[in-house]
Amino acid sequence: MNTKLAVPVQSKFSEEVAEWLEAFDDVVVGEGPEQGAELIAALRHRAREAGISTPGALTTPYLNTIPKHDEVPYPGDRKIEERLEALIRWNAMAMVHGQNKKDAGIGGHLSTYSSLATLLEVGYEHFFHATYGDQPGDFIYFQGHASPGVYARAYLEGRFDDERLLNFRHELRGKPGLSSYPHPWLMPDFWRFPTVSMGIGPLNAIYQARFMRYLENRNLIQKTERKIWAFVGDGETDEVDTLGALSVGSREKLDNLIFVVNCNLQRLDGPVRGNKRIIDELEGVFRGAGWHVIKVVWGSDWDELFERDSSGLLLKRMEECVDGDYQSFKAKGGAYLRQEFFGKYPELLELVRDKTDEQLENLHRGGHDRCKIFNAYRRAVNHHGSPTVILAKTVKGYGLGANQARNASHQEKKLTDSGLAQFVKRFKIPVPEQQAKLGKPYRPAPDSPEIVYLQERRRALGGYLPCRDTPKLEFKAPPLKEFSEWTAGSKGRAVSTTMGFVSILRHLLKDPNVGKLIVPIVPDEARTFGLESAIRQVAIYASEGQKYTPHDSDILLYYREEQDGQILEEGITEAGAMASFTAAGTAYSNYRLPSIPFYMYYSMFGFQRVGDMIWAFADSRGKGFLMGGTAGRTTMLGEGLQHQDGHSHVLASTVPTCLSYDPAYVYELAVIVQDGIRRMYQENEPIFYYITMYNEDYAMPAMPEGVREGIVRGIYRFQAAPGGNAKAQLFGSGPILNEAVRAQGILAEKYGVQTEVWSVTSYNELRREALGVERWNRLHPTQPEKVPYILEKLRETEGPIIAASDYMKVVPDQLSPWLSSRLVSLGTDGFGRSDNREYLRRHFEVNAESIVAATLSRLAREGKFDQERAQQAFTELGLETETTDPAYL
Numbered sequence: 001m002n003t004k005l006a007v008p009v010q011s012k013f014s015e016e017v018a019e020w021l022e023a024f025d026d027v028v029v030g031e032g033p034e035q036g037a038e039l040i041a042a043l044r045h046r047a048r049e050a051g052i053s054t055p056g057a058l059t060t061p062y063l064n065t066i067p068k069h070d071e072v073p074y075p076g077d078r079k080i081e082e083r084l085e086a087l088i089r090w091n092a093m094a095m096v097h098g099q100n101k102k103d104a105g106i107g108g109h110l111s112t113y114s115s116l117a118t119l120l121e122v123g124y125e126h127f128f129h130a131t132y133g134d135q136p137g138d139f140i141y142f143q144g145h146a147s148p149g150v151y152a153r154a155y156l157e158g159r160f161d162d163e164r165l166l167n168f169r170h171e172l173r174g175k176p177g178l179s180s181y182p183h184p185w186l187m188p189d190f191w192r193f194p195t196v197s198m199g200i201g202p203l204n205a206i207y208q209a210r211f212m213r214y215l216e217n218r219n220l221i222q223k224t225e226r227k228i229w230a231f232v233g234d235g236e237t238d239e240v241d242t243l244g245a246l247s248v249g250s251r252e253k254l255d256n257l258i259f260v261v262n263c264n265l266q267r268l269d270g271p272v273r274g275n276k277r278i279i280d281e282l283e284g285v286f287r288g289a290g291w292h293v294i295k296v297v298w299g300s301d302w303d304e305l306f307e308r309d310s311s312g313l314l315l316k317r318m319e320e321c322v323d324g325d326y327q328s329f330k331a332k333g334g335a336y337l338r339q340e341f342f343g344k345y346p347e348l349l350e351l352v353r354d355k356t357d358e359q360l361e362n363l364h365r366g367g368h369d370r371c372k373i374f375n376a377y378r379r380a381v382n383h384h385g386s387p388t389v390i391l392a393k394t395v396k397g398y399g400l401g402a403n404q405a406r407n408a409s410h411q412e413k414k415l416t417d418s419g420l421a422q423f424v425k426r427f428k429i430p431v432p433e434q435q436a437k438l439g440k441p442y443r444p445a446p447d448s449p450e451i452v453y454l455q456e457r458r459r460a461l462g463g464y465l466p467c468r469d470t471p472k473l474e475f476k477a478p479p480l481k482e483f484s485e486w487t488a489g490s491k492g493r494a495v496s497t498t499m500g501f502v503s504i505l506r507h508l509l510k511d512p513n514v515g516k517l518i519v520p521i522v523p524d525e526a527r528t529f530g531l532e533s534a535i536r537q538v539a540i541y542a543s544e545g546q547k548y549t550p551h552d553s554d555i556l557l558y559y560r561e562e563q564d565g566q567i568l569e570e571g572i573t574e575a576g577a578m579a580s581f582t583a584a585g586t587a588y589s590n591y592r593l594p595s596i597p598f599y600m601y602y603s604m605f606g607f608q609r610v611g612d613m614i615w616a617f618a619d620s621r622g623k624g625f626l627m628g629g630t631a632g633r634t635t636m637l638g639e640g641l642q643h644q645d646g647h648s649h650v651l652a653s654t655v656p657t658c659l660s661y662d663p664a665y666v667y668e669l670a671v672i673v674q675d676g677i678r679r680m681y682q683e684n685e686p687i688f689y690y691i692t693m694y695n696e697d698y699a700m701p702a703m704p705e706g707v708r709e710g711i712v713r714g715i716y717r718f719q720a721a722p723g724g725n726a727k728a729q730l731f732g733s734g735p736i737l738n739e740a741v742r743a744q745g746i747l748a749e750k751y752g753v754q755t756e757v758w759s760v761t762s763y764n765e766l767r768r769e770a771l772g773v774e775r776w777n778r779l780h781p782t783q784p785e786k787v788p789y790i791l792e793k794l795r796e797t798e799g800p801i802i803a804a805s806d807y808m809k810v811v812p813d814q815l816s817p818w819l820s821s822r823l824v825s826l827g828t829d830g831f832g833r834s835d836n837r838e839y840l841r842r843h844f845e846v847n848a849e850s851i852v853a854a855t856l857s858r859l860a861r862e863g864k865f866d867q868e869r870a871q872q873a874f875t876e877l878g879l880e881t882e883t884t885d886p887a888y889l
């Protein structure tokens, strides 16, 4: 019997409507809820036929989605679990408080975890699997600022000792510390996902769920019941990254994905939606995007009040209040709640007449009620066909006494001494008052009932979480000789490095060992890079296959989608593609599968657009290749200011684990890719690559003898001076190397100046190496000085160095500490322009003529070339000397 419908239809309805409702009740009670749903669907259909527009409501009343009569009883030992939760809360508090007392300003957050604790604990006790048999377990994306609570639980589990706990935010003291937030880079055995930059966690979680399906559909991993749980702040949903990819979840039917939004109604400064209700807003957004929505608004103690209120007035009053009101109700206590909330209607005052102010103050929100949370999680894990979001209403700073639900709660690091003393007293934590004030952690003995229970629950769920491991995987990189087709040159045929790369990629896709591990990723740019043939070769991944006959099915290179397709065609979302790159680049740990992602994109829309995600990728110890296509401010012609990238290498240099390369020729590219696969997957180095590729066609030379090492270390001599006795050195990178070669000819033929040409594949790597050597020299003044690679290479050269690239001058300038006054940098500082390459290179002063003029000018200043002749050369070479610097145009 459906108890809720036993309540009579309310008298406010007209007789006719009441009759309809009663008939509906009869169907639901007599034939079941499915029949009720069918009836409503039929009514809607009928209404449409009659021309009546009845768009489905996206929001439901401000109540729990799961009615009380549909709940199952809580399966755990609530008393013990509540005790454990109190202990974890204490230790989180003690840890942050104690640390700030010792080290003022060291920081840490308490109020986020205090609102999240029960939501996490129910998961830990009943849902979060660390393994599924011999398969890996669930993934948990934690709210970054809740990390103190995650550490406190690990401490109770015996994973950290007291000393480690007290090294929270102390990472540089010769002992393992605990990082401020989830950082796999800093705690590689513990954290899997860096989440503290708001929005990155939820976005990555969606694409992680999709990548899991991709691997399953390609039969690369076993299908399991594995779930991805993402705990998200309600304020965090302001980030476009959080909500921007929701439709991917529903489109791909990702029922392995569960979002839990911790709706404590506050963000950092104040209320998230003071004038509205964030839960209503999110319910509409998620439902509109096709997600299964479960609201957990009210705790069990409200159930009784709802039962007693047959007038519907309680709900009406709730829906009159906005989140700003709800915050005050929790900040100001029971008497205030009685007066301001219940007091508006005499009937409601009457409803709570038998309750004390304290009882009113303790009426729980759903997100602090184990039973409500358990039922929501249970429904979420059993739901099929779409992702689930649980909107859980909580209190920020729950249990932190005077700090609860205040605008300043987020920043509170320390509690008052009396607050701490009160906490230990209230929760019977056996820490003496004096020590409590200093923030002493407490852990019961391993054989105490609490710890025995906690360990048993985790054993039943397969182990501890979070946990990250790096399994030893046997991997053999294809040797360089397998790339002979590309190291042999193009035999005079004009091709671009992009074309060269695509043919290398197609070759790798066919490789019997690594082929299936390659994950090509594109954000709607496959045609830009000439990937049509790869689409034909390995198909685009489509979870439902290809349900239509593509219009171009009659041609060879048709648009091919398959359920086990290999290419991730992401559509126009660099952020989404980066999230896929992250899932694929960390699969060696998360799925024990060393997948090798190649993410190809417009280089302009990489580091500067999704830079924070790339940073998080590095933190995640991600591996793979970022392939910045249509690179270079003068090589990317026509498209103008927003497309022409002249700075991604500058940005790449800021990411510690990113090796960036700017190759000129396909053989360089082949060497770098081969070496990258070897270092990342065979040698297990936690690094990744950024390689620029260009769309200018020219003949690719064959790889000269003995240059492999120089290519990967950053520089090699490409062409000696034809007449010997070089007076200057020309550095070139990317297609601008061809300009340097042309300049070498002009200098020799027209001005009688002999030069050598060098290909610089990576200024960033040269600088890193030189800095390392310099540091060693600084730290070892008694030892013979070591020489940086760049100086070793230039040892027997003389004269100025003219360095030109399609990137900003600051890229070669990175070497100025070692090249000092020899270096003259030419580069593409300033905004791009639409024109052809000839004009662009002249404008930015990186064409061969500008290189020639710069060389002569510098030699003239050094007294090695006639000054007048050098000045005259500018005119001869068609260069202007009185124009504004393009850096400012």
Ligand SMILES: Cc1ncc(C[n+]2csc(CCOP(=O)(O)OP(=O)(O)O)c2C)c(N)n1
Binding pocket: 111, 112, 115, 143, 145, 196, 197, 198, 199, 232, 233, 234, 235, 236, 237, 262, 264, 266, 267, 268, 272, 396, 410
């Ligand atoms: C991209 C980014 N911007 C700003 C911050 C700073 N910040 C940290 S927590 C926070 C408020 C979080 O509010 P909410 O998501 O509601 O989480 P709560 O602590 O309330 O659970 C802000 C703005 C950040 N971590 N990341």
Ligand SMILES: [Mg+2]
Binding pocket: 233, 234, 235, 236, 262, 263, 264, 265, 266, 267, 272, 396
């Ligand atoms: Mg919040």
